[in-house]
Amino acid sequence: MRDALSLRGNHALLTRANPLAKFTAVTLITLVLALSIDWVSASVALAFELLLLPLAGLTLALLWQRGWPLILAAALGGWSTAILAPDAGSVLVDAGIWSISAGSLQLGIGFMLRGLAIALPAVLLMSCTDPTDLADALAQNAKLPHRFVLGTLAAMRLVGIMAEQWQTIGMARRARGVGSSGNPYQRFRATLGQSFGLLVQAIRSASRLAVTMEARGFGGAARTWARPSTFSGLDAWVLLGGLGIAAAAAAAALGAGTWNLVFLTHQ
Amino acid sequence: MRSSPGVRPAAVTARGWGWRHAGRPRPAVSGLDLDIQPGERVLLLGPSGAGKSTLLHALAGVLGDGAAGASGAAGDAEDADETGSLLIDGAPPRAQRGRAGLVQQDPETQVVLSRLGDDVAFGAENLAVPAAEIWPRVREALDDVGLGRLPLDHPTSALSGGQKQRLALAGILAMRPGLLLLDEPTANLDPAGVLEVRDAVGRCLDKTGATLVVVEHRVGVWKDLVDRIVVLQPGSATDSAGLNSAVLIDGPPDRVLAEARDMLIGAGVWVPGYVPATRTRRPARDAGQLLLAAEGLAVSRERPRRAGLRDGFRTIAPRPVQAGVSVQVRTGEALTITGPNGAGKSTLALTLAGLLRPVAGTVSAAPALSGGASGHARGRSAGHSPGHIGGGAGTDPYRWKAQQLIARIGTVFQEPEHQFVTGRVLDELMFGPRHLGYGEDRVDELLERLRLTELVDANPYTLSGGEKRRLSVATVLAAHPQVLVLDEPTFGQDANTWAELASFLSELLDAGTAVVSVTHDAEFSAVLGGTELRLRPRETAAAAPGPELELPEGASP
Numbered sequence: 043m044r045d046a047l048s049l050r051g052n053h054a055l056l057t058r059a060n061p062l063a064k065f066t067a068v069t070l071i072t073l074v075l076a077l078s079i080d081w082v083s084a085s086v087a088l089a090f091e092l093l094l095l096p097l098a099g100l101t102l103a104l105l106w107q108r109g110w111p112l113i114l115a116a117a118l119g120g121w122s123t124a125i126l127a128p129d130a131g132s133v134l135v136d137a138g139i140w141s142i143s144a145g146s147l148q149l150g151i152g153f154m155l156r157g158l159a160i161a162l163p164a165v166l167l168m169s170c171t172d173p174t175d176l177a178d179a180l181a182q183n184a185k186l187p188h189r190f191v192l193g194t195l196a197a198m199r200l201v202g203i204m205a206e207q208w209q210t211i212g213m214a215r216r217a218r219g220v221g222s223s224g225n226p227y228q229r230f231r232a233t234l235g236q237s238f239g240l241l242v243q244a245i246r247s248a249s250r251l252a253v254t255m256e257a258r259g260f261g262g263a264a265r266t267w268a269r270p271s272t273f274s275g276l277d278a279w280v281l282l283g284g285l286g287i288a289a290a291a292a293a294a295a296l297g298a299g300t301w302n303l304v305f306l307t308h309q
Numbered sequence: 310m311r312s313s314p315g316v317r318p319a320a321v322t323a324r325g326w327g328w329r330h331a332g333r334p335r336p337a338v339s340g341l342d343l344d345i346q347p348g349e350r351v352l353l354l355g356p357s358g359a360g361k362s363t364l365l366h367a368l369a370g371v372l373g374d375g376a377a378g379a380s381g382a383a384g385d386a387e388d389a390d391e392t393g394s395l396l397i398d399g400a401p402p403r404a405q406r407g408r409a410g411l412v413q414q415d416p417e418t419q420v421v422l423s424r425l426g427d428d429v430a431f432g433a434e435n436l437a438v439p440a441a442e443i444w445p446r447v448r449e450a451l452d453d454v455g456l457g458r459l460p461l462d463h464p465t466s467a468l469s470g471g472q473k474q475r476l477a478l479a480g481i482l483a484m485r486p487g488l489l490l491l492d493e494p495t496a497n498l499d500p501a502g503v504l505e506v507r508d509a510v511g512r513c514l515d516k517t518g519a520t521l522v523v524v525e526h527r528v529g530v531w532k533d534l535v536d537r538i539v540v541l542q543p544g545s546a547t548d549s550a551g552l553n554s555a556v557l558i559d560g561p562p563d564r565v566l567a568e569a570r571d572m573l574i575g576a577g578v579w580v581p582g583y584v585p586a587t588r589t590r591r592p593a594r595d596a597g598q599l600l601l602a603a604e605g606l607a608v609s610r611e612r613p614r615r616a617g618l619r620d621g622f623r624t625i626a627p628r629p630v631q632a633g634v635s636v637q638v639r640t641g642e643a644l645t646i647t648g649p650n651g652a653g654k655s656t657l658a659l660t661l662a663g664l665l666r667p668v669a670g671t672v673s674a675a676p677a678l679s680g681g682a683s684g685h686a687r688g689r690s691a692g693h694s695p696g697h698i699g700g701g702a703g704t705d706p707y708r709w710k711a712q713q714l715i716a717r718i719g720t721v722f723q724e725p726e727h728q729f730v731t732g733r734v735l736d737e738l739m740f741g742p743r744h745l746g747y748g749e750d751r752v753d754e755l756l757e758r759l760r761l762t763e764l765v766d767a768n769p770y771t772l773s774g775g776e777k778r779r780l781s782v783a784t785v786l787a788a789h790p791q792v793l794v795l796d797e798p799t800f801g802q803d804a805n806t807w808a809e810l811a812s813f814l815s816e817l818l819d820a821g822t823a824v825v826s827v828t829h830d831a832e833f834s835a836v837l838g839g840t841e842l843r844l845r846p847r848e849t850a851a852a853a854p855g856p857e858l859e860l861p862e863g864a865s866p
Contacts (some may be wrong), residue, residue: 199422209610210724213720215730216664219715220730250415253371253413255421258481268430268434
């Protein structure tokens with residue numbers, strides 16, 4: 043759990059790119075895809091993104107492991123669009139209250155592909171970006187206040203500790219006779235008590251961590267960075283790549299005549 | 310070995326210094342006069358409440374809720390209040406960031422960042438050390454504390470407690486402080502970890518010549534490393550008279566230990582060569598009755614997981630930290646679980662206690678434990694165990710309802726605060742008996758026996774470490790369990806609490822309770838007697854049935 047975000051062992055090309063460049067590239071692709079519901083732009087972007095998997099050190103199996111909730115959500119979204127959207131063209135399946143027609147199927151597939159194409163870059167980004175490096179880039183390159191960025195980064199470590207504490211407190215309370223069984227009200231109360239215990243421990247940990255950080259001089263005005271966050275030629279390629287995928291997706295959709303601006307949609 | 314450039318040992322001067330924490334009626338420290346010369350190594354002793362940690366925090370410049378100059382200008386009881394002066398090299402600590410470095414007790418919150426090298430660099434970065442100079446400092450500091458062989462991107466979460474404390478020390482050393490402040494740095498560590506940290510501190514001091522102030526009640530660990538012992542007395546003892554000094558005794562270790570031996574022992578300090586007197590156990594007449602039996606037990610804190618789509622969503626058992634354990638728990642007999650860190654001692658104890666589900670094998674309760682009527686339990690309420698005639702339960706403790714469990718197996722966790730469920734000591738003790746429908750007669754007995762009578766109205770969270778420990782033992786015993794499981798009950802305890810606890814448990818054993826304890830404390834297990842179950846480290850012990858499963862490191866202490 044605590045090491046879920048760790049990048050150890052991943053030496054893929056994109057791990058060496060600047061997190062801010064990757065973040066910008068992902069934002070570009072997401073923006074373009076958010077503009078239009080059509081299957082052409084989404085599938086072009088998706089195809090390019092799948093080609094990029096090895097560069098981020100991902101395989102299809104790893105992708106499923108880390109991104110399955112997003113993938114399932116996209117598939118579900120597509121399915122419900124297909125059965126619920128107004129019918130157009132020939133009806134393929136008719137089951138009374140819901141039906142799938144050629145038009146609604148197309149819309150559903152477009153919806154699903156778009157969901158995948160938007161979710162995938164985020165999974166890619168997190169798979170090849172260490173949170174510490176992201177914080178460095180946000181503070182040094184994007185000039186966000188370092189107190190805020192580093193404070194958040196240190197707090198994220200505590201989240202992992204809290205997951206362990208939740209389990210321990212649950213057992214410790216069972217050992218006091220507070221069961222998590224019974225009717226829903228009793229279970230709710232037990233969970234509430236456990237949350238309170240966790241809250242107390244979280245505050246303890248946070249204040250100890252704050253003392254640790256303060257004792258190491260954190261919070262002063264001047265600060266140097268042992269890991270300078272710099273841009274390289276690779277980052278130009280990352281930005282170009284992001285721009286290229288976004289442009290290719292939009293151009294393909296425009297060329298195929300499926301470009302369909304969300305805010306101009308009318309039935 | 311080349312000496313670190315730029316380390317200038319610091320001098321400490323206190324003149325009539327005192328500190329009252331916000332919202333407290335009495336000062337934690339008052340009237341402190343103390344001079345520490347550059348390069349001196351001082352062990353700070355005193356009973357709990359003598360303000361030792363307060364002094365260290367003040368020297369580290371972290372006192373005062375982050376508000377600089379909160380020195381009681383308003384004179385409000387809600388605000389913290391500082392009197393006199395406390396200076397490092399003639400200037401207030403707050404004005405000199407990085408001049409002093411502090412290592413605290415809890416290893417988990419000493420780590421700031423997730424990669425080893427980054428964490429060490431953190432302090433130097435904050436002091437605006439030029440970037441080119443930081444990495445040589447980081448490598449040197451890691452070498453000095455004996456972590457130099459680990460790669461700089463080693464995950465800090467995979468370190469043991471002793472390694473985390475040495476990492477914290479390295480983070481301080483990279484700041485090149487003139488004053489090292491250690492606040493019970495080894496209280497949460499096993500014996501091997503204690504020596505690791507102590508030796509690392511010794512090496513660093515020899516190299517840099519920095520001044521040291523260490524607070525620790527195990528004198529034996531630090532005696533040979535320090536050249537002065539200062540004993541403080543509580544601020545409350547000094548302010549009424551206004552004449553007494555906060556410093557009770559001050560001098561070279563051998564002289565202080567010779568002159569003040571009895572006083573230190575009385576204050577619960579672990580004086581070298583002294584094992585507190587404890588009650589001796591009655592020799593057992595015959596073998597105890599079987600209560601719990603574990604067969605081929607494999608344990609883990611991880612829950613079973615579902616495999617992905619490709620593996621057909623089958624259940625994957627977690628990789629056990631310890632496997633193939635068979636052991637019996639009998640009335641009136643002590644079982645001590647020992648072994649190195651990470652061997653799964655606590656995990657095994659929690660599984661025996663019915664709190665974790667075994668990965669493989671079984672824990673089964675004998676009829677003497679699972680049945681309703683037992684030697685010293687009376688009036689077990691049937692109302693809370695519907696479906697079980699006469700309050701009897703099944704043989705698997707993990708499947709028992711919480712109330713069935715606590716009436717049979719009581720577990721005392723390492724951190725007492727995890728088990729507090731009310732806001733008042735008395736309610737805390739009544740909690741178990743009330744829910745089980747027991748009488749409250751045993752509560753008074755426990756209050757008396759564990760010296761909690763004075764504290765019945767206090768909030769459990771505000772008690773001292775020793776009081777919390779005594780309360781946590783009392784609350785669990787109030788439910789009359791026949792088996793008592795304790796996880797590192799003596800960690801960080803002073804000698805007085807230690808002796809009370811050991812004597813009390815030996816009484817319980819003689820009265821027929823079974824005691825299972827996880828401990829590194831050989832003297833403690835000697836008092837309890839019984840059998841020892843020594844676990845091997847996980848590399849050699851764990852079988853690996855789960856093929857692609859990764860376990861997070863450091864999941865168990």
